[in-house]
Each structure stands twice: as C-alpha cells, then as structure tokens.
Amino acid sequence: MSSKVIQAMYTDDDVLMSAVKRVRQENHHIEEVYTPFPVHGLDKAMGLEPTRLAITAFMYGCVGLSVAISMMYFIMIVDWPQNIGGKPSFSFLENMPAFVPIMFEMTVFFAAHLMVITFYMRSKLWPFKEAENPDPRTTDDHFLMEVSVHGDEEVLKALLLETGATEIKVTEKH
Structure with a gap:
C-alpha cells in the first residue's frame, strides 16, 4: 500500500524547527525529518517517544x-x-x-x-544497504520534512510554504 507524502525542503534549522512545531500544531503527521546534523530538540518537537x-x-x-x-x-x-x-x-x-x-x-x-x-x-543499517535518503542535499546543507497527506493536499502545501519551505514535492511513499 502506498500513500502520498509531501516533502518540504528547508535551508535553516531554526526555520525547520518552527515549521515542525507549526505542522504538529495543525494536527498533521510528520513521517520523517532528514537533517545533515543533529538538531537539538527536534525529537521532542516531532513528538517522538524517548529512546530506551x-x-x-x-x-x-x-x-x-x-x-x-x-x-x-x-x-x-x-x-x-x-x-x-x-x-x-x-x-x-x-x-x-x-x-x-x-x-x-x-x-x-x-x-x-x-x-x-x-x-x-x-535502525536496520545492514552492510551494503542502499541509502533511504530522498534527497542527497540533506547530507550537505538542506533539511527535508516528510508530511503524510490526509485530507486537502493544497491546504497542506500552503501551510508548508507559510512555514518557510523553499521547495515542495509530492511523492508516493511505499
């Protein structure tokens, strides 16, 4: 089963952090966030449970x-x-x-x-595993947030553009 996700690209970690908070405030589900370095507080902003x-x-x-x-x-x-x-x-x-x-x-x-x-x-990092990174720029200087689409896609795109996204792409997630 595949579902649609919107991939929003950001160029600043502070903008990404406020965008994650805003998207969660609007009750949208964030699938994953790809960053080139660890962003302090991102796990709490995404609502992830503490690690064991x-x-x-x-x-x-x-x-x-x-x-x-x-x-x-x-x-x-x-x-x-x-x-x-x-x-x-x-x-x-x-x-x-x-x-x-x-x-x-x-x-x-x-x-x-x-x-x-x-x-x-x-983390399922086996030898010779293919990278699951959707955009190679996220290993350098960009940040990517994947948000699952449940409802009106255009409203979600507008919200992501409001939060400071530089690029938006709709893809099918398998």
Whole structure:
C-alpha cells in the first residue's frame, strides 16, 4: 500500500524547527525529518517517544560484569589458582581489588559492542544497504520534512510554504 507524502525542503534549522512545531500544531503527521546534523530538540518537537537505549546499555553492562566475575572466579580461583605477589589464591573477595579493573573493562566492552550491534539492528543499517535518503542535499546543507497527506493536499502545501519551505514535492511513499 502506498500513500502520498509531501516533502518540504528547508535551508535553516531554526526555520525547520518552527515549521515542525507549526505542522504538529495543525494536527498533521510528520513521517520523517532528514537533517545533515543533529538538531537539538527536534525529537521532542516531532513528538517522538524517548529512546530506551540507555536501559539496554545498562543491561549489557550488567551482562559484561557478570561474565567478568564468572570468568575471573573460574580462572583465578577454581581452575588454576596461582600465588601472584603473595595474594591468597583461594578467595575471590580477598582478590577483589586486583579484579576491579578487569570487571570495569569487561563491563564497558560488553556495553559498547552490544550497543553498536543493537543500534545497527534497530535502525536496520545492514552492510551494503542502499541509502533511504530522498534527497542527497540533506547530507550537505538542506533539511527535508516528510508530511503524510490526509485530507486537502493544497491546504497542506500552503501551510508548508507559510512555514518557510523553499521547495515542495509530492511523492508516493511505499
């Protein structure tokens, strides 16, 4: 099923921000906004929900910490205990100060690497994926807002022109 979207091109991020607020105020649905750089506050202006990536980062860090503790306990206490520098080799708690850097590094390692994988999976950025950018100028110095057409197309075009759009194009979205 395909539907019509209007692509409005802007040349300034402040104009884009006020346009997004005005379009949302008029109860139109913004499909996507393409920008060459992150625009602060755009997600809130579009009405997007907050991301849950921080929660997943915490969970991945907990997994890394668990793996580090299990690995160190098995290697240094159970499997191959060694007397290194006079430290007792039979107690995990007595060796804890020596294990803290390893636990920290494994926590960061797991959180960082699993977050990258999660980001790529969530945003569907697979190797050799074709770009979905509708206009190559949005990677340089232009901003594009896609608004779905529900109702009178001409009224929506007039609204977008009022908000400062430099170009307007109607396309079919698949």
